[in-house]
Amino acid sequence: MGDDGVGIRVVRILQARLENRHDVVFKELSVSGIRLIEEILGFDRVIIVDSHTGEDTEPGRIRRFTPADFSDTFHPGTPHGLNFATALELYKNIDREHIPKTIEIYTVDINAEFVFGDKLSPAIEKASHELTRLLVRELSTATAT
Numbered sequence: 001m002g003d004d005g006v007g008i009r010v011v012r013i014l015q016a017r018l019e020n021r022h023d024v025v026f027k028e029l030s031v032s033g034i035r036l037i038e039e040i041l042g043f044d045r046v047i048i049v050d051s052h053t054g055e056d057t058e059p060g061r062i063r064r065f066t067p068a069d070f071s072d073t074f075h076p077g078t079p080h081g082l083n084f085a086t087a088l089e090l091y092k093n094i095d096r097e098h099i100p101k102t103i104e105i106y107t108v109d110i111n112a113e114f115v116f117g118d119k120l121s122p123a124i125e126k127a128s129h130e131l132t133r134l135l136v137r138e139l140s141t142a143t144a145t
Contacts, residue, residue, distance in 0.1 A: 014135060041100075057112075
């Protein structure tokens with residue numbers, strides 16, 4: 001959906017640039033909450049890349065978060081509607097040993113208007129390459145196993 005696909009774009013570029021890194025697993029996902037937690041179980045370190053919209057967005061701005069940054073979004077309710085932070089806390093109580101030690105969340109601010117197609121607007125395309133460079137540097141400092 002246009003700029004909303006920035007996370008998948010970054011993953012695809014990273015896969016191409018780091019194709020020889022067999023210690024890095026890439027996943028293209030369109031899931032959240034419990035389903036996202038189930039996808040990251042068993043990994044030591046997880047980097048999530050997604051788009052971000054809201055009142056204070058600046059299209060193309062890259063931000064870095066940890067799950068703790070979303071603690072104020074806890075909304076008790078049914079397990080089917082849990083957000084990422086709430087689902088993570090739930091899994092820490094039932095499967096703590098498989099929760100990643102490090103979870104980093106990178107977002108790129110986008111406009112809330114969704115456009116069908118796989119093209120990114122110029123500002124988001126530029127941010128996707130900037131974020132890719134940042135993550136390549138960060139992953140290159142990680143010890144290969």
